[in-house]
Amino acid sequence: MSLKHALLGLLSERPASGYDLLKRFETSLANVWPATQSQIYTELTKLAGTGLITVSAEGPRGRKEYALTGEGLSELRYWLTETKPQRNTRSDVLLRVFFLGVLTPEQAREYLAELIEMSEQGYEHLRRLAETVDGDDSLAVYGRIALEYGLRFNAMRREWAEWAAGRIGQ
């Protein structure tokens, strides 16, 4: 149900077209809530149908710019304050760990080495991203906080994978 709120959230900043939103999903939100083009357009049509957003302008090439309505902002605030975030589940990375016993210790350590590399790359990617983030609007402030989460997460996972590799006997 949260793609809806992701769209409302992005539109709370400023009006945007489906195409604009797609770009922003590909950059800032990609690490947190990926969405495909087809999903975004379908959801925007639905949201406009229920009055949470509205077509605020039309441009060339059939461009439709959507803006958040008062009702939409209320829904966004309601979601943020009155509903509990769902526990984050479904980690492909962790699921595999459970079954490393069917592999040789060497193969298991190889998998953990991959995770270490993945974490290092994730860390570096976010570090570079942090350098390009500017501005002091609310999304920059909270985007920076979310980014810090990503940095800490990757560092934690790297250290954990190193520890785990050490636990697997020869």
Place this chain on the structure above:
Amino acid sequence: MSLKHALLGLLSERPASGYDLLKRFETSLANVWPATQSQIYTELTKLAGTGLITVSAEGPRGRKEYALTGEGLSELRYWLTETKPQRNTRSDVLLRVFFLGVLTPEQAREYLAELIEMSEQGYEHLRRLAETVDGDDSLAVYGRIALEYGLRFNAMRREWAEWAAGRIGQ
């Protein structure tokens, strides 16, 4: 696609019925790959149809015990060694952080306080679980490694949320 591999992985340890597997999803795998009863039974029927598992015994009350076939074990190993784990995405918790700017700073800090509590409870839950884990079979060894991940994750998230709360001005 990973419910399939979660089932193959659990069956690689020992044969089990749908009911048995459901119980194990509710306990050990719940934090990593939740699955519902209906999903499990449907997937088992599909896996038996493709020959990755087979009905190894039938018991009272229509109980069907499934066992991994050689083909199933190959598929499990293939998945573990030849396919890359998908990046973990879709965090409701993090998505909300992006949009805390539409709330008052006080409400935003309240949200982060909730996250701190959620992380503390998650940590405690896993710590208690760690005490009950016994045995030294492969799933206990790797289960313990996965559990350590959970502990570190919750500790990391707690510290991050405390840091973040400090960043939000009055």
Place this chain on the structure above:
DNA sequence: TTGGTCATGTAATTCGTTACATGATTGA
């Protein structure tokens, strides 16, 4: 004039959730 980007939409399929539906076995 043509290739790249902007721009939107729909169809098919799979995956996941909730709810419904049924019934056998067992231990207190």
Place this chain on the structure above:
DNA sequence: TCAATCATGTAACGAATTACATGACCAA
């Protein structure tokens, strides 16, 4: 005997992915 647990299955719906399909605009 009766409640709890064991045990399986299907239907309906919603969410997500992939693929298909189309076309306008703009700059080199």
